[in-house]
Amino acid sequence: MRSGNPVLKNDKIFSREGSFSSKRAMTINGTVNKTYFLLLLTVASSAWSWSYPELYSILLIVGLIGGLITAIITIFKKPLAGYTAPVYALFEGLFLGVISAMMEQAYPGIVIQAVLLTFGTLFCLLTAYKSRLIKVTENFRLGVVAATGAIFLIYALTFVMGLFGMSMPYIHESGLIGIGFSLVVIVIASLNLVLDFDFIEKGAEAKAPKYMEWYGAFGLMVTLIWLYLEILRLLAKLRDR
Incomplete structure (x- = not known):
């Protein structure tokens, strides 16, 4: 089974991980509970980083790099997801807290809307x-996989162009093209949620090992964070018009 989420994309993942008895197997309820826990950690970490504006620069870098490293470890070392997923949530919370605070300062009320x-x-x-x-x-x-790959390719190209002082025209601006692009990205990010639901359901049906609950929750968090950031970006563009 394949998911558009890069974290949950391998269609042979459950056959590789094997199946287990009911007590040691992945369940939907277990994954939901772990998702709630990761959300709680992310919110708590975000609230903490929001409260320290003098540390925004450091917290932004630490959250971004720490989140990337723990995400990579989680993807390639799935049995460690029970340890790395909570750490990922904490790092992402630091990053999101700073981004959200800066956006709220520029556009009051935008965070609760997002x-x-x-x-x-x-x-x-x-x-x-x-x-x-x-x-x-x-x-x-x-x-969804193809569309997601295309979006990340565009973002990667935008990043590389930024290193040379260039920018991709229109799509990151507040004009109709920029707003349209953001809407398309939000739709694709939303459809990734559907693939995440399917991944979790199929994992439970296949009696994947218990640690896959953490991995499924982690993958869902990745998509939710992406969706939140894209909605923030769209709302900011609309405010700028």
Whole structure:
């Protein structure tokens, strides 16, 4: 099974990890509980970093680099997810707290709007998935994977261009093209949530090992954080018009 989320993309992941007895196997409830825990850690860490404006520069770098390193470790060492996923949540909280505080200062009220839209999207898509209004077919997966890859390629190119003092025109601006681009990215990030739900459900059905609950929760957090940042970006563009 394949997920568009780079963290959850390997379609043979469950066969590699093996299946276990009920007590040692991955469950949906277990994954949900661990997702709540990671969310709590992220929120707590964000609130803490928000409160120290004099440390924003340091916290931003520490959160960004620390989150990247722990994410890579989690992806390649899945059995360690129970240890690395909480650390990832704490690092990402540092990063998100600084970004959110800076955005709130520039655009008052934007953070609560982004949070509500993020979790509103999560709830709506979860409802649609559970009621089978959205069915995860192979073509659906392939489309989301391809679109996600294209977006990250654009972001990577934007980063490289930035190193040479250049910028990609239009898509990061507040014009119609920039807003349209942000809307497309948000839709694709949202569809990744559906693939994450499918990954977790299939993992539970395959009786994947218990630590895959942490890995599934970690993957869902990666998508939620991406979605939140993209919604923040869209709202900022709309405020700038």
